[in-house]
Amino acid sequence: MLIEVEHVSHGYGDRRVLDDVSVALDQRRIGLIGPNGSGKSTFARLLNALVLPIRGCVRMDGLDTAREAKAIRRRVGFCFTDPDAQIVMPTVAEDVAFGLRRRGLHRTEVATRVAAALQANGLAEYRDHPAHLLSGGQKQLLALASVLVTEPDLLVLDEPTTLLDLRNARRIADVVAALPQQVVLVTHHLELLTQFDRVLVIDDGRIIADGNPQEATAHYVRQMTR
Amino acid sequence: MIGIYVPGNSGIHRAPAGLKLLLLMLVGTASALLLSRPWQVGAALLIVVGSYQFAGLGWRAPLDQLRPLLWLLAGVAAFNALTSGWAHAVLIVGTVSLLVLLAGLVTLTTRTSDLADVAVTTVRPVGRLGVDPERLGLLLALGIRSVPVVVDLAVEVRDAQHARGLGRDPRAFAVPLIVRSLRHADALSEALVARGADD
Numbered sequence: 371m372l373i374e375v376e377h378v379s380h381g382y383g384d385r386r387v388l389d390d391v392s393v394a395l396d397q398r399r400i401g402l403i404g405p406n407g408s409g410k411s412t413f414a415r416l417l418n419a420l421v422l423p424i425r426g427c428v429r430m431d432g433l434d435t436a437r438e439a440k441a442i443r444r445r446v447g448f449c450f451t452d453p454d455a456q457i458v459m460p461t462v463a464e465d466v467a468f469g470l471r472r473r474g475l476h477r478t479e480v481a482t483r484v485a486a487a488l489q490a491n492g493l494a495e496y497r498d499h500p501a502h503l504l505s506g507g508q509k510q511l512l513a514l515a516s517v518l519v520t521e522p523d524l525l526v527l528d529e530p531t532t533l534l535d536l537r538n539a540r541r542i543a544d545v546v547a548a549l550p551q552q553v554v555l556v557t558h559h560l561e562l563l564t565q566f567d568r569v570l571v572i573d574d575g576r577i578i579a580d581g582n583p584q585e586a587t588a589h590y591v592r593q594m595t596r
Numbered sequence: 597m598i599g600i601y602v603p604g605n606s607g608i609h610r611a612p613a614g615l616k617l618l619l620l621m622l623v624g625t626a627s628a629l630l631l632s633r634p635w636q637v638g639a640a641l642l643i644v645v646g647s648y649q650f651a652g653l654g655w656r657a658p659l660d661q662l663r664p665l666l667w668l669l670a671g672v673a674a675f676n677a678l679t680s681g682w683a684h685a686v687l688i689v690g691t692v693s694l695l696v697l698l699a700g701l702v703t704l705t706t707r708t709s710d711l712a713d714v715a716v717t718t719v720r721p722v723g724r725l726g727v728d729p730e731r732l733g734l735l736l737a738l739g740i741r742s743v744p745v746v747v748d749l750a751v752e753v754r755d756a757q758h759a760r761g762l763g764r765d766p767r768a769f770a771v772p773l774i775v776r777s778l779r780h781a782d783a784l785s786e787a788l789v790a791r792g793a794d795d
Contacts, residue, residue, distance in 0.1 A: 420786055420790055443790065444792065450786075450787060450790075454745065455780060455786075458737070458738060458788060459708060459737055460600050460708045460740050460741045460744075461600075461708065464707060467709065468791060472792045472793060473792065497603075498601065498603035498707075500600045501741075502741075502745065502748065516791070
């Protein structure tokens with residue numbers, strides 16, 4: 371999917387969080403790094419029209435997010451930092467089925483795809499388990515499974531490992547690494563980006579570095595330790 | 597936890613959600629209208645608690661359903677005992693407990709999505725009046741899902757309150773709980789949009 375961000379600015383009240391950002395992205399693995407409050411999450415939210423630019427435009431494979439939000443959300447999945455905020459149904463299988471049911475898929479197809487998604491993410495034994503009783507890592511896996519079951523072309527992940535311990539963070543990273551989809555990953559865990567195709571460094575609402583993971587993370591580390 | 601589906605294979609689990617809701621409505625109405633003596637209420641409670649065992653929910657499940665209401669029930673019992681006598685107090689408190697236990701039995705043995713489907717089907721005929729049945733079903737599911745979330749938030753806020761030595765100050769409990777609940781609601785609405793709830 372070709373992501374085109376053209377002269378985009380966004381802010382909350384008087385605070386400008388993105389300032390005239392322009393970039394085109396078509397790589398399979400794209401990383402976004404930057405300090406807290408730099409505008410990374412806002413940038414990520416632009417990609418499936420959760421946030422619309424105040425100025426400029428964002429196009430996903432030619433579709434303008436301001437006009438084609440629903441069509442874009444069907445192709446762009448979004449995974450949040452806190453899985454508790456993303457899990458909307460009481461039990462594991464029901465939550466995975468949620469997106470499919472909203473799309474009006476037949477009950478049989480929903481059941482088949484839910485079973486496959488649970489199996490693929492190691493959640494099959496928790497099918498009827500109350501979602502709020504899962505561990506943090508399992509909740510994040512559930513959040514991922516619930517998005518992936520809708521088969522998006524692009525998956526945007528906003529700091530999916532921030533609230534997890536090392537083992538669970540590794541597990542999520544392995545799942546993400548194995549995905550066939552295009553991925554945009556916002557993270558503070560720089561080691562997750564070593565195999566990525568392209569990494570953007572965002573600071574103070576602007577892209578201050580853009581390149582391969584080694585160059586971009588080195589720039590970021592220098593910037594943060596100055 | 598209150599009202600969250602507990603997996604099982606009992607006859608009650610397998611019964612259609614619509615039938616369970618219909619029976620809940622009928623039995624609930626009949627209980628309120630027909631039970632007039634304490635022994636009748638006692639017998640009905642025994643049958644309902646027995647149904648919990650039949651559904652494989654254990655002995656603690658009925659108590660878990662009533663625990664959040666204990667103070668309320670105690671208050672109602674005391675008031676009725678003073679104003680109308682103990683027999684009336686037993687009747688009122690017993691009937692309320694019976695209704696809560698029956699509703700709990702339905703939600704504990706029925707998937708939320710099945711309950712939501714019944715709500716959607718029931719409301720569909722009035723869809724032309726502007727009621728969106730799908731949204732109503734979603735609202736029901738979100739309501740049930742939100743119970744454990746708010747309970748968890750309350751526990752976290754209470755722990756933080758104790759850690760900071762604020763004792764039982766109700767304001768120190770209520771304000772952060774409301775703020776965090778509203779933040780959660782915000783995040784949830786964003787997630788719903790991202791997951792295609794407005795499709």
